[in-house]
Amino acid sequence: MNKLYIFLKYFFIVVWTVFVVAPFLWALTTSFKDFQSVNGGVTYIPWVDFEPNLEGWKVLIKSPAKGGVDIIEPYFNSLFVTCTASLISIILGTLSAYALSRYTFKAGFVKNNDITFFFISQRIMPPIVLSIPFFLFLSSINLLDSLTGLIVVYIVLLMPIAVWIMVDFFNKVPREIDETALIDGCNPYQAFLKVVLPNSIPGLIVAGMFCIIFGWIDFFFAFILTFTEVQLLPVKIVALNSSVTPWWSLSASALVSVAPLIIVAFIVERYLSKGNLSGAIK
Amino acid sequence: MAKIDLSNISHSYNPNDPNPVYALNPFSMTWENGNRYAILGPSGCGKTTMLNIVSGLVRPSAGRILFDNKDVTDLKTEDRNIAQVFQFPVIYNTMTVYENLAFPLKCRDFSKSKTDERVNSVAETLNLKSFLNSPARKLTADQKQLISLGRGLVREDVAAVLMDEPLTVIDPDLKFRLRRNLKEINEQYKTTLVYVTHDQNEAMTFADNIIVMSEGEVVQTGSPKELFERPNTTFVGYFIGSPAMNLFESEVSSNDSVKINNNLIKTRTNLSNLKTKNIKLGIRSEFIKIAQNQNENLIDVNVEKVEDLGNYKLITAKMGNFTIKSKVTRETEIPNQNVKLHIPAEKCCVYEDNKLI
Numbered sequence: 036m037n038k039l040y041i042f043l044k045y046f047f048i049v050v051w052t053v054f055v056v057a058p059f060l061w062a063l064t065t066s067f068k069d070f071q072s073v074n075g076g077v078t079y080i081p082w083v084d085f086e087p088n089l090e091g092w093k094v095l096i097k098s099p100a101k102g103g104v105d106i107i108e109p110y111f112n113s114l115f116v117t118c119t120a121s122l123i124s125i126i127l128g129t130l131s132a133y134a135l136s137r138y139t140f141k142a143g144f145v146k147n148n149d150i151t152f153f154f155i156s157q158r159i160m161p162p163i164v165l166s167i168p169f170f171l172f173l174s175s176i177n178l179l180d181s182l183t184g185l186i187v188v189y190i191v192l193l194m195p196i197a198v199w200i201m202v203d204f205f206n207k208v209p210r211e212i213d214e215t216a217l218i219d220g221c222n223p224y225q226a227f228l229k230v231v232l233p234n235s236i237p238g239l240i241v242a243g244m245f246c247i248i249f250g251w252i253d254f255f256f257a258f259i260l261t262f263t264e265v266q267l268l269p270v271k272i273v274a275l276n277s278s279v280t281p282w283w284s285l286s287a288s289a290l291v292s293v294a295p296l297i298i299v300a301f302i303v304e305r306y307l308s309k310g311n312l313s314g315a316i317k
Numbered sequence: 318m319a320k321i322d323l324s325n326i327s328h329s330y331n332p333n334d335p336n337p338v339y340a341l342n343p344f345s346m347t348w349e350n351g352n353r354y355a356i357l358g359p360s361g362c363g364k365t366t367m368l369n370i371v372s373g374l375v376r377p378s379a380g381r382i383l384f385d386n387k388d389v390t391d392l393k394t395e396d397r398n399i400a401q402v403f404q405f406p407v408i409y410n411t412m413t414v415y416e417n418l419a420f421p422l423k424c425r426d427f428s429k430s431k432t433d434e435r436v437n438s439v440a441e442t443l444n445l446k447s448f449l450n451s452p453a454r455k456l457t458a459d460q461k462q463l464i465s466l467g468r469g470l471v472r473e474d475v476a477a478v479l480m481d482e483p484l485t486v487i488d489p490d491l492k493f494r495l496r497r498n499l500k501e502i503n504e505q506y507k508t509t510l511v512y513v514t515h516d517q518n519e520a521m522t523f524a525d526n527i528i529v530m531s532e533g534e535v536v537q538t539g540s541p542k543e544l545f546e547r548p549n550t551t552f553v554g555y556f557i558g559s560p561a562m563n564l565f566e567s568e569v570s571s572n573d574s575v576k577i578n579n580n581l582i583k584t585r586t587n588l589s590n591l592k593t594k595n596i597k598l599g600i601r602s603e604f605i606k607i608a609q610n611q612n613e614n615l616i617d618v619n620v621e622k623v624e625d626l627g628n629y630k631l632i633t634a635k636m637g638n639f640t641i642k643s644k645v646t647r648e649t650e651i652p653n654q655n656v657k658l659h660i661p662a663e664k665c666c667v668y669e670d671n672k673l674i
Contacts, residue, residue: 214374215407217394219468220424233411 059290066091066287073282091283095291106271106288113251113268114295116182120189121246125239127190128197133227135198136205137213151202154195162255173260180264188256193246200245204238205231240303247299268292318507319384319476321348321371326380328366340366343380344535346528348477351507353500355524357514359556363533364513368479371511372401384476395424400469401479405486406461410454414445417453418467425472439467442498459487466495470502477509484519496523517557521545529553545601546664551671554599560631560642563605564668567598575667578637580616584665586674597668602631604664605643608657615657616641623651634658 064079067087078084097103131154134140135147169188170179178184208231216226232239257267266274272288275281323346329337341363348354356364369375371382373394381390389397400421409417418436427435440446443463448456453464462483469478484492500523503510514520520527521541529536529544529552537549548554554562567575567582569591574583575598582598608615618634618641625647632643632651643658645651667674 209405209407211403211405211407212409214394215401215403215465215468216409217374218372218399218401219421220395220398222393222395225424230409234409236411 062286062289065282066284066290068283070279091281091287094281094284095288104271104275104284106268106291109266109268109271110291112182112265116185116189116267117247117250120186120193120250121243123186124190124193124197124246125243128194128242129201129232129235129239131194132198132201133205133231135202136208137210151198154198157191157195166256166259169256170259179260180262182265184260185257185265185267188260189250189253192253192256193250196245196249197242200242201235201238204235204241208234240306244299244303248296251296318350318474318509320350320386321477321509322381322383322386323347323367323371324381324383326367326370326377326382328363328370328375328377328379332378337378339533341370341377342533345380346535346538348509348511350509351503352526353503353510353512353524354526354528355512355514355520356528356530357517357520357557358530358536359515362530364515364530365481367530368401368481368511368513371477372399372479373397374401398472398475399477399479400472400475402465402469402481402483404482406458406465408453408456408461408464410452412453413450414440414453414456414464415449417464418445418449418471421468421472435471435473439471442470442502443467443495459491462486463495470508473506473508475508477511479511479513481513482515483512499523517559521557529556531556547666547673548599549673551597551599551668554666554668558601558603560602560644562599562601562666563641565598565639567596568594569596577616578639580636582614582616582660582665583662584667585663586665586667588667588674591669591674593670595670597671599666599668600660600664602642602644604661605641605658606645607643607649607651608659611659614660614662616660618656618658620651620654620656 060079064081065073067081067089068078068085069088069090072078072085075085081087094103095106098105135151140147140150169191173179173184173188176184178187212230212234213223213226216230217223221229252269253267254269254273257270258273261267261270268288269292272285272292275285275288323344325343325345326341327339327343328341329339331337356367358364366375370377373389373392377390381388383389384397409420412420415436418439419432422432422435436449437446440449443466445460445463445467448460453461456464466480466483469475469480484495487495496519499510499512502508512520512523514523525540526538527541527544528538531552537544537553539547544553544557548557548562551562551564554564565577567577569588570576570581572587572589573585574581575588575596576582577598584598588596616636618636621633621635621640624631624633628647629644630647630649630651632641632645634641634643634656641658
């Protein structure tokens with residue numbers, strides 16, 4: 036019984052690991068192949084099955100004039116837009132969430148919970164519904180095809196996530212902490228900054244992670260709201276495709292594009308396993 | 318360190334409702350500088366509301382609060398210089414024990430040396446010295462509560478230290494020592510201490526003044542002895558003392574005596590101006606003894622059970638429909654089923670409509 040349990044446990048772990056890792060391995064080997072090795076049947080082991088080369092990777096940094104696609108600029112555009120929008124969303128979202136958690140708002144029948152729901156309801160709508168309003172809005176303020184315009188749109192999309200996560204988090208932070216800080220001599224702003232906020236770092240990390248992921252992977256709005264001046268990474272990667280699908284450079288760009296998320300995940304995982312997140316709130 | 322006046326304070330959590338429910342009915346009270354007060358009452362009687370009003374977390378619906386004759390009703394909590402300790406430990410998780418204790422001083426710009434001195438002295442009192450540099454979140458629940466307490470005591474100049482059942486999570490042994498420490502701190506620094514509790518023993522051993530509350534009403538204020546011997550209402554008689562005060566429905570038979578179950582009991586109370594028939598006689602079980610050679614205020618009872626409670630014996634007896642409890646010394650011999658008990662006239666309290674006459 037016990038042996039069977041252990042066997043099944045490891046069996047499922049192995050299956051799951053293969054399931055998760057296989058696409059990465061596939062992408063990694065493919066990125067070093069050329070046309071011949073991709074189309075010549077299934078091959079896995081470099082130098083034995085096929086002769087690896089760096090063409091797929093070189094295309095990504097070569098300028099278009101030399102037959103490349105140059106994803107470096109879109110890459111940094113994406114980093115800049117995602118980080119800026121996430122940061123602003125987290126700051127605004129945290130402030131609104133704290134207010135929604137600690138103070139009572141009332142406008143007719145609209146109360147705190149309704150306001151929180153209003154925020155998250157922005158994410159319930161299918162993005163396609165928002166595309167035309169966003170397009171018209173950005174064009175009216177002349178921000179189409181610009182980084183600033185994208186940042187504005189991404190803040191609209193990411194802030195509800197931050198508000199939603201942080202309201203829930205602040206509701207779990209006992210009010211007595213704020214009250215004690217007031218009694219100890221802080222004004223309400225200091226109480227928030229010096230006491231409540233440091234206690235909320237786990238929540239901030241979770242909210243930050245969600246914002247970064249949703250911001251980074253967005254293709255739809257980046258595609259609709261930019262043309263030639265500014266391009267974001269997902270759009271550029273899709274643009275790689277042509278009549279002959281360049282699997283090698285697509286694979287390389289896919290790996291490059293998930294790299295930041297993998298790094299973020301590793302850092303957060305480290306932080307989690309150190310126990311820094313657990314037991315922070317009594 | 319201040320004299321605190323609560324004048325005509327009342328509070329409702331729904332004051333705009335046509336029928337507001339009052340958590341605190343109007344009352345006035347003065348807390349003298351340097352005294353120890355206990356607010357005693359069952360759960361939900363308004364004790365915590367009273368503390369929160371004093372600390373400024375709650376603004377009273379009506380009435381004024383004065384610290385040393387200065388009106389602070391509209392002053393914010395952070396400007397009142399008051400300390401409050403809650404029932405459950407509240408600590409700043411991200412800080413060390415030292416930083417936790419130093420926080421109230423840091424917020425008020427105390428010098429580094431002064432902070433050091435105060436934190437060390439408080440840590441000494443509360444046995445926290447060896448933990449000063451550990452992260453506060455790593456401590457056990459009762460150590461965390463000590464930190465809360467320490468933050469309350471770290472400022473010497475506070476108007477008062479308000480404690481809301483602070484020792485609930487602490488084990489009995491340490492509880493006893495801490496209560497004594499608090500008393501010492503009060504005697505040494507003359508800090509006004511206000512202690513909320515629903516445990517009468519805690520209140521009796523800690524405070525020199527007890528405020529008894531019930532259903533948003535301040536029922537009686539006085540020393541432990543006054544509350545014990547002359548409870549203002551039957552509620553206080555019932556709530557304070559273990560066992561509760563013996564209360565008997567009785568009829569008035571003359572100017573100073575009542576009749577219970579055909580036994581005439583003399584009292585020292587003038588009973589000539591009564592308005593109702595709802596009369597009760599109250600007597601503490603500590604004062605009822607087995608009759609020796611007295612010839613009045615005697616009652617014949619049927620002993621139901623005798624419990625040996627270590628340092629005394631508790632007799633439970635029946636007289637008609639009435640149950641009587643009497644505390645006697647362990648050495649007392651209880652002769653047989655039928656005994657005569659003596660009720661001393663000077664210890665009798667007579668209640669009309671549950672209020673002491």
